[in-house]
Amino acid sequence: MTQQKISVWGAPGSGKTTFLAALNIAMIRSNLDWTVVAKNQDSADRLAAMTNDLTRERFFPKPTTDVNALDYVLLGPRRTRRKGWFFRRTTVTEQTRVELSLVDVPGSVFASTPFPGATDELPDPLDDLIASNGVLFLFDPIRESALGDSFDYFHGVLSRLAQRSIASGVSSAWLPHRLAVCITKFDDVRVLEVAERRGLITTDPDDPYRMPKVDSADAEELFAALCETSASGNSEMLLSGIRRFFRPEHVRFFATSTIGFHVDPVRNAYDPDDFQNVVPVEEGHRIRGPVRPINVLEPILWLADQLTADSPGRVKRSATDPRPSGGRPAL
Amino acid sequence: MSESAVRLRDTLATAVRALQGARHLNVVELGAAGVTTFDVHRDASGTPCAATGLILPWRQLGTPLERRRIAQAAGGISDEAVVIVCSAPGEKLPELAASWLAEMRPGSVLAHVSGQSVAGLLREVLTDEPLLQPYGLLGLTPDPLGGMPRPAAVTVFPAGAAPGATAEVVAQASGEVVFAVLSMTEGQPRPVAIRVADLPPGPQVIRLVLGGPGSVEFSSSVPFVQDDRGWAELVVGAWPLIGTQGGRVHLVVGLETCGHQDLVARRIELVRQVILESAGGGTECLVSLVPYATHSYDWEVPERPVHPRCWLAAPDRALTALDRLEAEPVYPDGYRDAAQVEDMLAEVVTRLSEGSPGRTVLLTVGDRPPHPPGRHTLLACRNRYDWNRQVTSLERAGVVFGAITESDHPIWGVLGGSSRAHTDGNSVTQLCADLGLATTGLDRIPFPMIEVAP
Ligand SMILES: Nc1nc2c(ncn2[C@@H]2O[C@H](COP(=O)(O)OP(=O)(O)OP(=O)(O)O)[C@@H](O)[C@H]2O)c(=O)[nH]1
Ligand SMILES: [Mg+2]
Numbered sequence: 001m002t003q004q005k006i007s008v009w010g011a012p013g014s015g016k017t018t019f020l021a022a023l024n025i026a027m028i029r030s031n032l033d034w035t036v037v038a039k040n041q042d043s044a045d046r047l048a049a050m051t052n053d054l055t056r057e058r059f060f061p062k063p064t065t066d067v068n069a070l071d072y073v074l075l076g077p078r079r080t081r082r083k084g085w086f087f088r089r090t091t092v093t094e095q096t097r098v099e100l101s102l103v104d105v106p107g108s109v110f111a112s113t114p115f116p117g118a119t120d121e122l123p124d125p126l127d128d129l130i131a132s133n134g135v136l137f138l139f140d141p142i143r144e145s146a147l148g149d150s151f152d153y154f155h156g157v158l159s160r161l162a163q164r165s166i167a168s169g170v171s172s173a174w175l176p177h178r179l180a181v182c183i184t185k186f187d188d189v190r191v192l193e194v195a196e197r198r199g200l201i202t203t204d205p206d207d208p209y210r211m212p213k214v215d216s217a218d219a220e221e222l223f224a225a226l227c228e229t230s231a232s233g234n235s236e237m238l239l240s241g242i243r244r245f246f247r248p249e250h251v252r253f254f255a256t257s258t259i260g261f262h263v264d265p266v267r268n269a270y271d272p273d274d275f276q277n278v279v280p281v282e283e284g285h286r287i288r289g290p291v292r293p294i295n296v297l298e299p300i301l302w303l304a305d306q307l308t309a310d311s312p313g314r315v316k317r318s319a320t321d322p323r324p325s326g327g328r329p330a331l
Numbered sequence: 332m333s334e335s336a337v338r339l340r341d342t343l344a345t346a347v348r349a350l351q352g353a354r355h356l357n358v359v360e361l362g363a364a365g366v367t368t369f370d371v372h373r374d375a376s377g378t379p380c381a382a383t384g385l386i387l388p389w390r391q392l393g394t395p396l397e398r399r400r401i402a403q404a405a406g407g408i409s410d411e412a413v414v415i416v417c418s419a420p421g422e423k424l425p426e427l428a429a430s431w432l433a434e435m436r437p438g439s440v441l442a443h444v445s446g447q448s449v450a451g452l453l454r455e456v457l458t459d460e461p462l463l464q465p466y467g468l469l470g471l472t473p474d475p476l477g478g479m480p481r482p483a484a485v486t487v488f489p490a491g492a493a494p495g496a497t498a499e500v501v502a503q504a505s506g507e508v509v510f511a512v513l514s515m516t517e518g519q520p521r522p523v524a525i526r527v528a529d530l531p532p533g534p535q536v537i538r539l540v541l542g543g544p545g546s547v548e549f550s551s552s553v554p555f556v557q558d559d560r561g562w563a564e565l566v567v568g569a570w571p572l573i574g575t576q577g578g579r580v581h582l583v584v585g586l587e588t589c590g591h592q593d594l595v596a597r598r599i600e601l602v603r604q605v606i607l608e609s610a611g612g613g614t615e616c617l618v619s620l621v622p623y624a625t626h627s628y629d630w631e632v633p634e635r636p637v638h639p640r641c642w643l644a645a646p647d648r649a650l651t652a653l654d655r656l657e658a659e660p661v662y663p664d665g666y667r668d669a670a671q672v673e674d675m676l677a678e679v680v681t682r683l684s685e686g687s688p689g690r691t692v693l694l695t696v697g698d699r700p701p702h703p704p705g706r707h708t709l710l711a712c713r714n715r716y717d718w719n720r721q722v723t724s725l726e727r728a729g730v731v732f733g734a735i736t737e738s739d740h741p742i743w744g745v746l747g748g749s750s751r752a753h754t755d756g757n758s759v760t761q762l763c764a765d766l767g768l769a770t771t772g773l774d775r776i777p778f779p780m781i782e783v784a785p
Contacts, residue, residue, distance in 0.1 A: 058629075189708055234662045265630060273705040273715075280667040288628050 004307040005101040006300070007018050007128045010138030011153040012107030015184040015258055017061040019138060019296060020070060020104055021050030022258035033077035034301065039099070044069045044098035054259070058287040064106040074098040076302060096321070098304040102127045112156030126160055130168075134303035138256075139238070141183060141191050141226040148232025151241075158241055165247045178306045178322060180253045180299035181242065183223055186214070187257035187277055191226065195255065209270040211261050219253035250306070253301045260292030336447040339416060341457045342440055344503060346414055347371060347379050355411045359401075359432065361425040362418040363387045365389050366401055369453055376521030377464045377512035378545030381459050383450070389398075389424045392410040401428060402435060413439035416449050421473060462492045462514075466523060466547065468500060468539070469511040469566060470781035484513060484520075485781055487539050487547075494543040497783035498783035502537050508779040510537070510555070511566045512547045520564045523547055536784060558734040566776065579615045579689030581643065582606070583730075584677040587697025588656070589624040589664050597754050598696045599657050600736055603650060605694060609768040610646035618649035618686065618767070623657055623675040623696050625665035626713045627703060632663055634713060637674040669709045672701035672742070676721035677714070681729060691765045692731045695746045698738040718742070733766045735759070 008016045019325045024047055027036050038044035046068065053059050076096030079271075084090055109125045129135060135169040135252040165175055185191055192212060195201050199224050201212040214222050242251055263270055279286045332340075338764040344358075356371040358381075368384040371534030387400060400522055413436050417429040420443045444452075465755045467484030487498040502508070524547040531553065540548045545781050549555040567616035575589040583601050588595050602620075609616040620640040627634045668752040672695070679693060725732075734747030737754055752758040763769040 012345070189706060274711045275706075276710055279665070279710065282664050282667055289630065 002133060004098055004304060005103075005128075006136055006303055007103045007125075007133040008105075009110060009125070009154075009157070010141060011100050011140060011150050012029065012063065012137040012186075013143055014107060014140035016107065016138055016255075017050070017064050017104055017125040018129065018255070019136070019182070020102055020257045021047075021054050021291040022291060022296050022298065025055065025291050026297040029153075029292060030297050031100045032297065032301070033160055034297065034307070035075045036074060038072045039071035039073055043072060046070060047072075054287065054291050055125045056113060060285055060287070061228065064104055066106070066321040068104045070102045071103065072100045072102065074100055074300070096308075098308060100300070102175075102305065103132070107153060110153040110157050125157060126164060129157070129161055129177075130164055132177065132309050134180070136303065137179060137181045137228075138184050139181060139223065141194075141225055141229070142185050142188055143229045144235055145190070146231055148226060148230045148234060151232070151234035153235055154238055155241055158245055162245055173251070175245050175248045177246065177250065178303050179224065179242065179246045180303050181251065181253045182217075182256040182295065182299055183219060183226060183254065184256050184257045184258070187259060187261050187275070189276060191255075192230065192275075194225050195222050198222065200225075208242070209261075209263055211275075211292075211294075214255035216252060216254055216295075216298070218254045221255050224251075228248055239305065252302055253300070254295040256293075256295040256299070258291070258293050258296055259287055260294050262288050263292070265289065265291070284312045333445070333447065335442075335444045336452065339442045339444045339447070339449075340456060342442050343453055344415060344460070346412055347456055347460060347675075350379060356414065357411055358414045358416065358449065358453060359598055360418050361429045361432075365420060365427065366428065367449070367634065369450070371453070371457075372461075374521075374545070375516070376523055376545065377462075377516055378500075378514070378523070379460055380431045380545070380639050382458060382647070395556045397455065398431075401432065404630070410438075415441045417438050417441070417443045418445065418447070418449055420445050428744045443752055451708065458546070459494055459531045460544050461522075462488055462490050462541070462544060463602065464516050465489045466541075467494075467520075468510050469509075469513060470500075470502065470778045474780065475649050475682065482700050486515075486781075487512065487784055492541055494541055496541040498541075500537050500781050501570065501784050502530060502781050503534050504777070504779035506530070506777070507575075508777045509558070509566070509758070510549060510558045510561050510779070511562065512539070513566070517778065523557055524563050524644060526565065527557045527558040527562070528553050556781065563777045572602070575660045578758055579617070579690055580609065580768060581617050581620045581691045582609055583679055583683075583691060583693045585693065585695040585697070586620065586622045587624070587670050587672075587695075587699060589670055592661050594754070595661055597655060601698055601752075601754060601756055601759060602694075603653055604756065605768065606646050606649055606653070607761060607772060608760065608763045611769065615689075616645045616646055618646055619643055619682070620649055620652050620656070621675050621678055621680075621695075623671040624662040625670050625699075626710075627665050628710055628713075629665060632665060635662065637678045637773065639672055639678065640690040645685075666702075667709065668699065670697060670699035671712075672697065672710050672746075673704070673716040673718035674714060674720060676701070676718055677716045680720070680721050680724050683725070683730070685749050690731065690767065691713075691728070692733060692748075692768060693732045694735070694762075694766070695723060696735040698736055700738070700740045700742045721748075731766055733762055735762065740782070 010016050027034050038047050042181060050061060053061060078093050078095050080091050080093045082089055082091055105125055139150055143185045150269050161175060195214050198221060200214045200218045202215055203210045203212060224239055259277045260273040261270060277288045336740055350373055356440050358371060359368040360368040365386060365388040367546050369381045369384050371379060371381045373379050415429055415432050419425040422768050429441060433439055465486050466488040468487045469484050472483040472485065486607045488496055488668055507527055510526045510528060511522060512524045514523050526549050537549060537551045542548055585604055586598060606618055609781050619642045621637060623637045624635060640656055642724060644656040683691060701718040703709055704715050705711050732746050732748040733750045734743050735754060736743045750762045752762040
């Protein structure tokens with residue numbers, strides 16, 4: 001089993017920490033056979049605290065001020081495999097395991113021109129990105145339409161990443177990473193309405209609430225549409241940057257909400273007139289009701305799947321895909 | 332009077348009676364000497380008046396320039412009403428111009444008259460016109476319930492009253508008092524006649540004679556002095572208090588009780604000030620207090636429905652309710668960006684539909700906007716009330732809107748439609764005057780006590 005290191009990248013406030021906090025909840029709520037287990041006490045404590053904040057206290061995490069490495073093992077479904085030669089051949093059942101090291105840093109470290117002094121004590125995010133095989137890039141469309149600075153937190157890091165890769169002898173024009181691009185805050189009415197206007201909304205027939213969602217195949221279009229509403233107009237360059245530096249088959253888009261939609265507790269139904277799960281309060285934002293993450297587990301499993309498929313000697317079949325390999329994982 | 336003159340008189344009377352609002356009537360006389368135009372319109376009190384406009388000798392008629400001037404005199408291509416009068420029948424130029432004008436203005440009325448001054452006929456029509464709006468005499472009237480006398484307008488000439496109509500009132504006062512007859516135009520009344528008289532002690536019978544629209548004569552055993560300018564402004568300023576329903580005002584206070592404690596305390600203090608000013612304003616004032624806070628979107632915090640603390644209460648009871656409200660702990664501040672304004676409005680609409688005596692003023696004191704009825708960046712109202720609809724129904728009921736707020740949100744333009752003040756409190760007196768809750772000028776007007784003579 002190889003260790004897969006996944007780094008989380010995104011502007012300040014784009015939802016990195018909340019995403020990691022919701023991962024555990026997403027696992028528990030999913031009908032996929034996965035669990036997340038912390039590898040050390042520190043990660044375990046932090047995971048428990050973050051989950052508690054989201055579900056019991058119903059507060060979002062505070063802005064991150066230092067580097068937090070969270071070491072997890074994702075335990076997947078049991079699968080059987082043949083072992084040995086001829087007469088000694090036996091069948092063994094083993095559990096799919098993916099080791100994940102998630103690195104959460106303050107979004108400010110990705111700034112193209114960091115504030116002097118602000119990130120002095122923090123390590124260069126490049127070290128983590130270089131050492132990772134998977135990158136989770138969080139794009140916050142709300143911040144983008146207000147500030148239009150996602151690109152500032154992207155291009156500087158990206159070009160330095162490319163420089164370093166070339167310097168370290170990587171000859172390909174592409175970066176070696178798998179990239180999961182998550183459009184965060186999909187539960188926000190402004191984001192949902194863009195998706196609706198573009199006709200990108202579907203519902204899952206198995207979902208009792210019939211909540212809106214965007215298929216992964218359409219999420220790139222949503223991303224492009226949201227870039228058009230950017231305050232600076234720079235965000236269109238995000239897409240070209242992604243296309244230039246990452247192999248097309250190494251990139252996947254997701255419309256994500258860490259907290260999900262609100263469900264009317266009395267009628268136990270999703271109400272298209274009243275679905276926002278965030279309540280602005282004096283101290284900031286409070287979570288209104290139960291957290292139902294959307295596309296939080298999926299990008300992680302997709303990355304894990306891609307990375308295990310890469311590593312030699314691993315089960316080649318997709319860990320999450322019920323269909324034969326080569327097909328698009330059902331997310 | 333010739334038959335043609337009587338016909339013209341009727342034509343002019345019909346046209347004048349049809350004159351409404353700011354519209355004009357052009358009467359174009361084509362006489363032996365030339366063209367004369369009269370511009371008839373109603374002044375702010377609804378009284379019709381005429382001005383002689385253009386007088387144009389015939390000399391140059393026939394040139395394109397003069398044709399245009401005649402056309403312009405007849406109102407050009409505007410859609411104002413036109414009466415064309417040929418007062419020199421049989422004469423070439425007046426007849427020619429009359430038929431030419433009538434053709435140009437298909438909606439106009441063409442009349443012929445001879446041996447009669449059109450100006451004289453028009454003046455007769457204007458003075459003989461029955462009243463369009465009733466005329467009222469301002470004064471203090473005794474309270475049927477035995478309370479303080481209240482300023483009120485006593486109708487002396489109803490709508491439709493014709494010149495020559497008379498009215499008698501019994502007035503009582505000692506010393507110099509003001510008699511003000513107002514045209515009770517909807518919204519803003521206009522002074523028609525203001526007289527000052529020095530009344531001897533004891534009841535005095537005052538006789539009023541309607542001379543025609545805009546003209547009222549007073550007679551009694553004492554002389555009446557015309558004093559239009561001295562008192563006119565004060566009298567009009569006092570009007571909002573006098574209302575049409577016996578000077579009673581119902582002050583409904585919508586009060587936001589969420590936000591910082593100091594701010595809530597400040598709002599309460601301002602409401603107290605408004606109630607005190609209204610109670611001392613010379614009008615009977617009833618107060619309803621409807622506090623509101625935030626909706627709860629938190630299952631751990633129970634929703635607090637909007638409920639009035641007092642309804643149609645005397646000012647002192649309303650002040651007690653306010654004291655009690657102030658002593659309560661501040662409601663936990665739930666939703667930051669909006670408040671139950673729409674629930675407060677819905678409650679007020681329901682309560683008012685059960686009846687409200689007198690003029691109703693809704694004073695909303697708060698900052699947060701209402702919750703929308705449906706999908707929005709703000710969370711929807713838990714009861715799905717639509718504030719827009721509630722406001723419309725209050726507007727239809729004739730409610731006057733005032734607000735005390737620091738917010739620039741467009742809703743406060745609506746809720747503060749008639750007057751808006753800041754929480755710094757400087758403009759509260761002005762707000763009360765604007766809303767007709769109190770006026771600074773009223774107690775300085777020496778009105779007589781009046782009663783319609785039996
Ligand atoms: N509507 C909505 N808001 C979210 C969601 N996730 C995060 N937020 C909001 O975004 C804010 C920032 O989230 P964080 O997870 O702290 O963002 P971050 O990227 O870790 O920020 P830094 O640590 O400062 O770089 C939260 O406080 C929430 O207000 C989501 O799924 N939906
Ligand atoms: Mg963070």
